[in-house]
Amino acid sequence: MDRRIFPALIFLALTLTPAFFYLSGRSPDDVSLLRKAEYAEPLSGGKVRCELCPHRCTLSDGQTGVCRVRRNIKGTLYSLVYGRPVALNNDPVEKKPLFHFHPATKTLSIATAGCNMNCNFCQNWEISQAAPDSVTPYDLSPAQVVALAKKNGSDSISFTYTEPAVFFEYMRDIAKLAREQGLRTILVSCGYLNEKPLRELAKHLDAANIDLKGFTDEFYRTYTTARLQPVLDTLKVLKQERVHIEVTNLVIPGANDTENEIRELARWVKKDLGADTPLHFSRFFPKYKLTARPPTPPVTLEKARAIALKEGLRFVYIGNLATDAGEDTFCPKCGKRIIDRSGYFIGSNLLKEGCCPFCGETISGRWR
Amino acid sequence: MRARFDHALFIALLLGLVTVLSQTVLIRELMIATGAFELVVAVGLSLWMLFTGAGAVASVLFPILRRPFAPPVLLALVAIIAVGQLFLVHPVAALFGTVGGMALSVPAMVAVTAIVLAPGCLVGGLAFPACVATVRGGAERTGLVYLIESVGMALGAALFYLFMEFFSPVRHPIFLAHYGERYRPEELVLSRDGRSGRLDVTRRGDQTAYFWNGQAAGVAGPSRPAEAFAGFALTQRPDPRRIAVIGGLLAGTAVEVARKSPEAVVTVIESEPMFEEVFAAGTVGRNGVLRFGDPGAVLRELPPQDLIIIDLPAPSSVSLSRFFSREFFSFLQKDNGPAMVLVVGLSGGQGMLTPETAALNRSVQLALRAVFRKVLLLPASRHLWVAADNDLPTADPVFIEERMERRGLAGDWFNTALVQDVIEPMHRELTGAAIEKADARENRLLRPAALFETLRHTARRLDRPLPSLFSSLPSRPLSYLGVTFLFAVIVAVALSRLTRRRMAPARSAAIFAVSGGAFTLQLALMALLQLHVGQIYHLIAIFTVSFTVGLTAGLWVSRRMVLPLNLSAGALAFLSLATAWSADSATGAAFPVAMNFLAGLSAGLSFGTLLRGSGDGGGAAFYLADLVGAALCGLLFGAFMVPLYDLRWVFGAVAILALAGMAAGSVRERASGR
Missing domain, CATH: 1.20.1250 (Growth Hormone; Chain: A;)
Incomplete structure (x- = not known):
């Protein structure tokens, strides 16, 4: 036998084994189980461009977008997650966090796999960074989701945990049906969505909490693989569409925690969204790939809150941390405590028809 | 001629010694730099041997290596390169992460390990045949050099303990200054190598943070995760007089348990003796006792406990997996009697179960069920498994809230709203069903199924889920x-x-x-x-x-x-x-x-x-x-x-x-x- 056969055998073994292991994890697409995706532009050569989010992925046959859940199958773009949520919880609305929207109510929170950002600090990476076939989904139509919310006494349905934009069609259908049946709808998103689908969605939304992850494009590119401007545009569109907006900023040590960045962020929120927009500074906990950073020091969060208040924002909160006042709502006019919160627990809510009980000042928000 | 013979053998001896020392130090450093995934140990050792073997083969290309000066020169190079390699570890890892201190994907981890180890191993590989070529001993010279190199390795291994104690790289100011950069803007205030890993302590503003093997492990002072874990655990055993907490010192759970149980004696058991240098006796309060040693051995010395809380990191190694095994649970049952309640913390994530975390929970659930009469799940952000041979544990929110109020356990975070959120019926039902359905084997001492599922979960976190073929391999x-x-x-x-x-x-x-x-x-x-x-x-x-x-x-x-x-x-x-x-x-x-x-x-x-x-x-x-x-x-x-x-x-x-x-x-x- 030619002795060169042995190196060849080793080469074959080394190359074929990983290929076999890789292929064994793939399953063919059954198109009959999938839903055609909207906002897809057919291109020549069987390619498709997804127009849902600013990535605008151009996909050849068999390719899946950055989000992992929209795939070109023979020239048609499909959503791989329509009717296949992977997380379902009946959460307190404060968990979203929404502090100025029907406090102390439950919201049925739903998510599918996938996200159009790849944040290395993702707090829900188990499902957001997963391909649909690598996690176990439930099988729930929009009507079943709405029925589940009603059965569990939810006041609203939240699209949350992962990035809801990636299950746009499913979210829109649920939202539409939910509103018809008297439930409210909430979007908890990173805000990376193109204007056209966003305006369509906004018609069926009551509230949104948008994660403004940082205030420099460099931060977005380095930590999230996305860009800042589209997120700012989303916030402005939601404002125009009269959706109740709250903004969350996860403060990460050494990443987006400079006083200047916080100040610029607060200034922009005040100028473009209004001084009444609630802003939540959230404490970072090490997760996913950013596990060599400590949680955000309390002093950084306190300082961020002080800066935002000084810049003229009227409702600034601290999340994920026990503080004396960071989770409470104070009347911006008389300074008295109106809503006392401890985590998800509402100790007291003195609000009277949306106004301060002490001075009568109107407190911005959507209250029961 | 005689002098040349002794000289080359002495070089072989030193080669073995230097090799073992640098191997142990570099592999630990690689583990810290790449995200504390223990796979790096196996990858490191294998690459070490492969590169050394490649170096040995490559030696035939360099006839100059047969000259008498070659072995000492190569030995000097190995020693110098080893120091350089140590300083290279963190910068090379940083090249592969988009931001400093980021956990790396598996291919990146292999690449970093290969880049760091290759130079020293290749030169070390050249040195062995060079020594063989320069000693006398006829046909038996290979065996002779191997013998002498083995003696050197034995000496190096024996010196390792002293090396760790007195010459540990993290005790060297130059290395420490370089190493501290990975935590900027935090200030590295302390770094210690111990039996089971490295503890780093950083400070910024009013916060002191702990890092175990380079990964964030907790902060000093109150924290919400610790408050929730301790709160739920303490509601499971009314009026405990004796509580043992295995682990939980860095995460803050142990302190929280002691703080909320002033009437009980709380024994906190940590297996890492080096913590004794860092944590003062009063760390866990006046009613808390810190014990260092193997948890099994410490528990044997203690009187029966009413409540035992296991708050350890995920079972990512054989030594951690044993604390989640049927055999360990069985020992706890026999050692503490039927009045004891056991609470085990495990990776979960509210409603965020991956197939791997579901299987991990299933493997531990099966082990608990094999031992205890009653096994319950409290699916918080970190799952709590509660097991007992009595009817004290409860997942009924009414009972939990009642016990919480009666014992004054409620706090800023652990309160009725959190209890209702964690034990919300739909959430509990769906999580329980997902775990019951998971395909996993019972975690046993000699068959660490929990370790396998943790490794699969880590692979998903660092890179991508392992193909389904892997999950079928255990059968x-x-x-x-x-x-x-x-x-x-x-x-x-x-x-x-x-x-x-x-x-x-x-x-x-x-x-x-x-x-x-x-x-x-x-x-x-x-x-x-x-x-x-x-x-x-x-x-x-x-x-x-x-x-x-x-x-x-x-x-x-x-x-x-x-x-x-x-x-x-x-x-x-x-x-x-x-x-x-x-x-x-x-x-x-x-x-x-x-x-x-x-x-x-x-x-x-x-x-x-x-x-x-x-x-x-x-x-x-x-x-x-x-x-x-x-x-x-x-x-x-x-x-x-x-x-x-x-x-x-x-x-x-x-x-x-x-x-x-x-x-x-x-x-x-x-x-x-x-």
Whole structure:
């Protein structure tokens, strides 16, 4: 036998084994189980461009977008997650966090796999960074989701945990049906969505909490693989569409925690969204790939809150941390405590028809 | 001539010593730099051997290495490069992460390990044949150098403990300044190497943070995760007088438990003695007692406990997996009586279960159910498994809230709203159903299913989920063994063909198999040591010494008398099977260490026989077969098989390798007419 056969055998073994292991994890697409995706532009050569989010992925046959859940199958773009949520919880609305929207109510929170950002600090990476076939989904139509919310006494349905934009069609259908049946709808998103689908969605939304992850494009590119401007545009569109907006900023040590960045962020929120927009500074906990950073020091969060208040924002909160006042709502006019919160627990809510009980000042928000 | 002979042997001795020291230090540093994934240890050791083997082979290209000055020059280079490698670890890792201190994907981890280790290992590989070429000793010179290098390795391993204590890199100001950069803008205020890992403490503003092996582990002072964990755990056993917390010191749970149970004696058990230097006696409050040592041994000394809380990191190693095993739960049950309630914290994530976390929870649930009458799940952001032989535990939010109020456990975060959120009916039902459906095996001492699921989960976090084929491997031991043995045979035959001009193919194959068997046995014994003794970083020196002393003794004996390979390799097979037979007996450290010595001895005797008459050019060929055999078989039958199958399968694989070595050796003997 030619002795060169042995190196060849080793080469074959080394190359074929990983290929076999890789292929064994793939399953063919059954198109009959999938839903055609909207906002897809057919291109020549069987390619498709997804127009849902600013990535605008151009996909050849068999390719899946950055989000992992929209795939070109023979020239048609499909959503791989329509009717296949992977997380379902009946959460307190404060968990979203929404502090100025029907406090102390439950919201049925739903998510599918996938996200159009790849944040290395993702707090829900188990499902957001997963391909649909690598996690176990439930099988729930929009009507079943709405029925589940009603059965569990939810006041609203939240699209949350992962990035809801990636299950746009499913979210829109649920939202539409939910509103018809008297439930409210909430979007908890990173805000990376193109204007056209966003305006369509906004018609069926009551509230949104948008994660403004940082205030420099460099931060977005380095930590999230996305860009800042589209997120700012989303916030402005939601404002125009009269959706109740709250903004969350996860403060990460050494990443987006400079006083200047916080100040610029607060200034922009005040100028473009209004001084009444609630802003939540959230404490970072090490997760996913950013596990060599400590949680955000309390002093950084306190300082961020002080800066935002000084810049003229009227409702600034601290999340994920026990503080004396960071989770409470104070009347911006008389300074008295109106809503006392401890985590998800509402100790007291003195609000009277949306106004301060002490001075009568109107407190911005959507209250029961 | 005499002086040259001594000189080269002395160099071989120092080479072994430097190699072991740098190996231990570099692999720990790589583990910290790449995200504390223990796979890096197996990858590091394997790449180490492969690069060293490659260096040995490459030596034939450089005739200059046969000159007397070559060994000392190469030794000096190995020592200098080792220091450089240490400083390279973190900058190289930073190249592969988009931001500093980011956990790396598996391919990036392998790449960083390869880049860091390659220079020193290749030069070290060149040095072995250079020493062989420059010593006197005729046909036996390869064996002689191997013997002397083994003595050096034994000395290096023995020095390791002192090295860790007095010359640890993190105690060196220059290294510390360089290392501290990874935590900027935090200020690194303390760094200590201990038996089971490294503790770093950073400070910024009013916050002191703890890092274990470079990964955030907790902060000093109150934290919401600790408050929730302690709160839920304490509601499960009304009025406990004696509480034991295993772990939880860095995460803050232990402090929180002691703070909220002023009427109870809270014993906090940490297995890392180095923590004693860092945490003062009063850390866990006036009613708290800090004990350092193996949790099993400490609990045996304590009176029966009313409540035991296990708050350990995920079972990412054999030594951690044992605390989630049926055998450990059974010990707790017998040691503490029927009034005890056990609470075990495990990775969960509210509504965010991946197939791997569901399987991990399932493996522990099965182990708990095998022991306790009542097993409950509280699916918080970190799942709490509650088990008892009484009816005290409850998942009823009304009871939990009542106990919370009565004992004053409510706080800023652990309050009625959180209780209702965690024990919300739909959430609890869906999570419970997902875990019940998960395909997992019960976590046992010798079959660490929880470790396997944790490794799968880590692979998903760092890179991507492992293909479904991997998750089916635990139920297919024979298929796995068949394919991997075939692969090993192909590599062994290819190697022997590659070096046929320098060494008889059958001899090379026999060295490959014996070396692979001996190294795999060493890994299996190391796992056994971890299972019975716990963290063994401090014991690695003793453990490695036991093997290399045995190896050295075997080589020395074989220079004086000819023993048939059937006897020495057969002894290796017998040793492995004997260990498998007694693997589940708690024997303490002495048994695995003694077995490791005997494994080294039988390997040394086998090598001595196989090296006899290997000639001048056999050094590189021997080193290549030895190192590739150890690296490949260590990975396939040791590192990969331990989490996949019962440890006894690994001992069986070693026996097969030893028998294969005997078979190849007998072909050689027949061919040479002996």
